Amino acid sequence: xxxxxxxxxxxxxxxxxxxxxxxxxxxxxxxxxNGGVFRATADLHQNFGENxxxxxxxxxxxxxxxxxxxxxxxxxxxxxxxxxxxxxxCMDQISTQAARIRMRSGGRxxxxxxxxxxxxxxVKTPEMHSDSLxxxxxxSPGVKVVIPSNPYDAKGLLIAAIRDDDxxxxxxxxxxxxxxxxxxxxxxxxxxxxxxxxxxEGSDVTVLAYGNMVHTxxxxxxxxxxxxxxxxxxxxxxTISPFDLETIITSVKKTHRAVVVHEAAxxxxxxxxxxxxxxxxxxxxxxxxxxRVTGFDTPYPLTSIEDEYLPTPERIAAGIYKTLDF
Amino acid sequence: xxxxxxxxxxTEMFQILNENGKVIKGQKVPDLTDEELKDLYRWMLRIRTxxxxxxxxxxxxxxxxxxxxxxxxxSQIASMIALKKSDMLYPSYRDVGAAMYHGLxxxxxxxxxxxxxxGMKTPDDVNAYPPQIIIAAQVLHCAGSGWAFRxxxxxxxxxxxxxxxxxxxxxxxxxxxxxxxxxxxSIFFCQNNQYxxxxxxxxxxxxxxxxxxxxxxxxxxxxxxxxxxxxVYQATKEAAExxxxxxxxTLIEAVTYRVGPHTMAGDDPGRYRTKDEEExxxxxxxxxxxxxxxxxxxxxxxxxxxxxxxxxxxxxxxxTIKKVEKAPKGTVAELMDGLYKETPPMVxxxxxxxxxxxxxx
Numbered sequence: 001x002x003x004x005x006x007x008x009x010x011x012x013x014x015x016x017x018x019x020x021x022x023x024x025x026x027x028x029x030x031x032x033x034n035g036g037v038f039r040a041t042a043d044l045h046q047n048f049g050e051n052x053x054x055x056x057x058x059x060x061x062x063x064x065x066x067x068x069x070x071x072x073x074x075x076x077x078x079x080x081x082x083x084x085x086x087x088x089x090c091m092d093q094i095s096t097q098a099a100r101i102r103m104r105s106g107g108r109x110x111x112x113x114x115x116x117x118x119x120x121x122x123v124k125t126p127e128m129h130s131d132s133l134x135x136x137x138x139x140s141p142g143v144k145v146v147i148p149s150n151p152y153d154a155k156g157l158l159i160a161a162i163r164d165d166d167x168x169x170x171x172x173x174x175x176x177x178x179x180x181x182x183x184x185x186x187x188x189x190x191x192x193x194x195x196x197x198x199x200x201e202g203s204d205v206t207v208l209a210y211g212n213m214v215h216t217x218x219x220x221x222x223x224x225x226x227x228x229x230x231x232x233x234x235x236x237x238x239t240i241s242p243f244d245l246e247t248i249i250t251s252v253k254k255t256h257r258a259v260v261v262h263e264a265a266x267x268x269x270x271x272x273x274x275x276x277x278x279x280x281x282x283x284x285x286x287x288x289x290x291x292r293v294t295g296f297d298t299p300y301p302l303t304s305i306e307d308e309y310l311p312t313p314e315r316i317a318a319g320i321y322k323t324l325d326f
Numbered sequence: 327x328x329x330x331x332x333x334x335x336x337t338e339m340f341q342i343l344n345e346n347g348k349v350i351k352g353q354k355v356p357d358l359t360d361e362e363l364k365d366l367y368r369w370m371l372r373i374r375t376x377x378x379x380x381x382x383x384x385x386x387x388x389x390x391x392x393x394x395x396x397x398x399x400x401s402q403i404a405s406m407i408a409l410k411k412s413d414m415l416y417p418s419y420r421d422v423g424a425a426m427y428h429g430l431x432x433x434x435x436x437x438x439x440x441x442x443x444x445g446m447k448t449p450d451d452v453n454a455y456p457p458q459i460i461i462a463a464q465v466l467h468c469a470g471s472g473w474a475f476r477x478x479x480x481x482x483x484x485x486x487x488x489x490x491x492x493x494x495x496x497x498x499x500x501x502x503x504x505x506x507x508x509x510x511x512s513i514f515f516c517q518n519n520q521y522x523x524x525x526x527x528x529x530x531x532x533x534x535x536x537x538x539x540x541x542x543x544x545x546x547x548x549x550x551x552x553x554x555x556x557x558v559y560q561a562t563k564e565a566a567e568x569x570x571x572x573x574x575x576t577l578i579e580a581v582t583y584r585v586g587p588h589t590m591a592g593d594d595p596g597r598y599r600t601k602d603e604e605e606x607x608x609x610x611x612x613x614x615x616x617x618x619x620x621x622x623x624x625x626x627x628x629x630x631x632x633x634x635x636x637x638x639x640x641x642x643x644x645x646t647i648k649k650v651e652k653a654p655k656g657t658v659a660e661l662m663d664g665l666y667k668e669t670p671p672m673v674x675x676x677x678x679x680x681x682x683x684x685x686x687x
Contacts (some may be wrong), residue, residue, distance in 0.1 A: 025477075051477055057507055061468050062500035069470020072414065072455070073478060097463055103664045104456050105382075105445025110667070142665050165667040194670055242670035 004184045007177040009151035010040050010116075014096040014156035016188040018048050021076060021282040025161060026053045028063055028080030028116075037082060038118060038177055060089035067113045068098055077113050078162060084119030084171065084298075085128030091136070098167040099142030113168070114161040120173040121263055121310050122213050124303040130174070131300045132211075132264035137169050138241045144168040145240040146193055151182035153238060158192030164193060173211040173268065180215070188252060196244035198251070202233035205257040205320050208248060208274055213261045213311060220261075220316035232320060240270055248274065249281045256287040257323040261311055266294040288326030293319040337534050339549050339581060342556040345610050346370060346621025356560045360626055366407050366555055367627060368635055370399035373423040374614055375639040376432075381441075383591040388647055389439045390480065393420040394586030397553070400613035401517045401580040402487070403427055404558035409485060409566055414471045415454040416464040416486035420517075425454050429433070432642060435651045443656035443664075447601055453473060462492040465501030472505055472512030472575060481570040485513040485562075491522025506543040511569040514577045517552060519584040524598040536579040545575050552580030555614040557619070583607040590656060614685050 004012065019023045034057035035042035044053035056063055060081055067077035081087050088092070098111035105205055121130040137145045146161055146168055148154035154172070161168040199214060200221055209217040214236040221232040233251050235244055252258050258278050260271035271292040278290050293311045301309045342353045349355055358366070377396045384390040395402065406415070409428075417425045420437045429452035438445030438457065446456035446459040460465040468486035475482045492498050493516060505512040516536050520527050532537060540547025546568060550561040558580055564604045565576035585608055587593035595604070621627040663669060669677075 057500075057503055059500040059503070062504045065463065065466025065497065065501065066470030066473060066504050069416075069467040069472070069484070070474045070477075072467070072471050073474035075474060075477075092460055092463060093466065098459055099469070101456075102666070103661065104446045106444060107664060108450065109450050144670075242672045245672060245675075277453065277473055302452065 001183045002186055003181050004151045005178045005181055006148070006154050006172070007038055007040055009155040009182075009184045010158055010172060011042055011044075012184065012186075013040060013155040014044060015047070016155075017159055017162045018052060019129055020188060021078045023074050024078060025051075025070070025075055026078045026080070027056050029056060029058050029081050029082050031055060034082065038174070040116070040172070041080070043086070045259055054224055060086050061093055064090040064093035064098065064113070064115065068093065068101070068111050069112050069114055072109055076162060078116060079113065080116045080120070083125070083129040084117050085131045085323065087117060087133055087136075094143060094167065094169070095137070095140040099140050102166065103142065104199045107305065110165055111167045112165045114158070114164070114170050115167070116172060117118045118174045118177075119171045120175050121300060121306050122212065124176040125174070125308070127302065128300075130306070132262065132295065134169075134171060134240050135264060135269045138270055140268050143164065143241065144193060145171065146238065147171040147173065147211045147240060148238065149173065149176065149211055149236050150180060151184050153191050153197070153236075155184050156189050157193065157238065159188055160190040160193050163190065168193070171211065175212040176215075191238070194239045194242050194244060196247040197236045198233060198247070199236045200232065200234040202231035202255065204231045204255055205233070205259060205323055206248070206251040206255045207232050207234045207259045207261060207316065207320065208237060209234065209261040210240060211263070215262060216311060216313055217261050217316055219313035220320065221319045224320050228321070230320060230324065243274070245281070248278065252278055252282045253285045256285050258286075258290045258294060259316065259319045259323060261293045261316055261319075263295050263310055265297045266292055267297050269294055288323040291319040291322050337549070339551050340557050340561055341447060341551040342560065343554045343616050343620055345616060346606060347616045347623065348407050349620075356556055356558070356563065360624070362407070363621065364626055366559070367614075367621055369403045370614055370617065371576065371632065371635050372639050373399045373403060373426070373634045376423070376426075376643065379640060379643050381590065383643075383647060388651065389436065390441050391419075392439050392590045393588065395420055395423050395589070396593065397583045397585035397607060397613070398517055399423065400555040400558050401515075401552040401582050402616070404555040405485070405515055405562040405578075405580070408559050408562035409483065411453070412482045413453065413566070414482065414484040415483065416462060416468045416471070417454065417457045418461070418488050418492075419457045419459055420489065421487040422457060424456065428452060428454050428455050432646045433650060436646055437653065440650060442523070442650065442653060443661060444653070462488055462495035462497035462501070464488065465492070465498050466504070466519055468512050468514065469501040469505035469510055472510030472569065473508045475511040476509055476572065481511075483511045483513055483566050483569040485515055486660075487515050487517060489522060490516065490518040490520065490527050490536060491530055492516070493526065493539065494530055502539075502545065502575070505575040506545045509572060509574040512575040513565045513569060514575060515562070516577065516579045517582055518579050519582050521584065521588070521598070523588045523593060527596070537577060540577040543577075545577060547577045547579070549579045549581065550580030552613045553616065555613060555617045582613075583611065606611045613635065
């Protein structure tokens, strides 16, 4: 075991997979010699050479499109899109090409690609860096979406994503890169894709979150316990698509209330899907409508007001009280 | 005043045969054996015959989506004849001729046209991707594939086909640039048939030729008469040789003409092309007539052989269409099963619910 930041855990996960499988290749803008704008790929170029970790020209569609072509010859590409807001540039290659090729070709061709993408607010980025666009891929059949919230999960989920034979978008919360540390095994291990994690047990309300919002939700759970003795069960989804419906429904049937938290805009977001599924599967267990505490239906704001845009422990607590006082 | 850079435009067109099928003075005939030459013509004739029949089958409602290829036989077949079975092909929806030459069964083409889900399953020993619908998306796959050959130190090449309209897409630019920077073993084969549906090439671009766009990427570019099978063969062969030696990608512009409509979904070329123009291309520049004349001059082909090939193809088409009409259409459950290696529980749940509903109906 070693104490690592989340960014170190990602770097360590990449190193571990590149060591055990020579077909794993890491590339993108500035990921080679420079080691990535966040140092996620630090030393990989130096240790594994130009044919394993390299820079590309600045063009997102081509980064994913060439990854698909490389995958046709046994490679397991781990391309990086520098910031989440730039993912629109490669929407076709992800959602139309990589996502569908197994189905279109009757399994003859596949796209075992892991797209790493830093995302999320709270770090004062320029425009179009912090946007949470995970719902776009929740709505793209054939693509999996994974978002870790701590160093242990980050390494284990990343290795699982790289070993997955289908395309995975691996969203990395920028806010957590260096702000949290945790114990991480030095060897390679996996955390199963599609399995949620109950990070805090409770009996009064289920709070569903992912990424940085898991930590904000935990703070909200502290707050409601202190203020009104409410016991909130906080679930870290870890995988957005396919999400762990079983764990969610089991929890809601126990607590009878649910609050979904995410940074992304409310309408058509992950929260809308989770709320719909809870209604479909557990409506008779609900004591109150499902509440969503989310970003607003605007583009991600400029930085001077991002603290007002992002859900806070207080806003989440207010959402929890709404379900209790219904 | 600063000087405006003057780039020399590559306007000359590489030709070996003239419009009558005679070798142009000073041009060298490619090193094809008599049998290879006959095979080249046989396949062009197969594709021409196939195209005519496919259009009829579409009109009878026995085929669905179909993009006619007549006029582009030399571009599609002579290029593929210059390559090897181990080379990788990324076709667009109009390039089923090239794909069939490379080994894609006619059955797959018909199934795909009819929207039956098994059509795009390329056999394991055929190195061809399913035909691409998103214009220029395959240019990126071809760049990645050629790059993979380079990284694995294989001397195979990747080739993709696309039309003149595709050169306006961002993916065309990105693909050529990536392949250039990485010296990918890629051949970018543009069939310039002068129209993207109804839009003529001069509304597509201001540059004189497509081949000259290669200058911007620092790669080899060639403009070839796309109706001259020998010239297309030679240009592709040289591009493949460069790629196999690690000398990087080539952009080939094959100047050709689509005789039929854009697709069979209601396009009427009469709205945007003149009869004179069509007549010029069909009577004077037909790629089959030109190669046939050359073969005749060498005594390599006969009317009997011509008829035999046509009959064989029509028989094969008849058998194949009957077979696919009886083939299972596929189900939504199969679609779900084929999406992921391991189907996620949420998808399995939808499948179970759907099957239960169907059962109870």
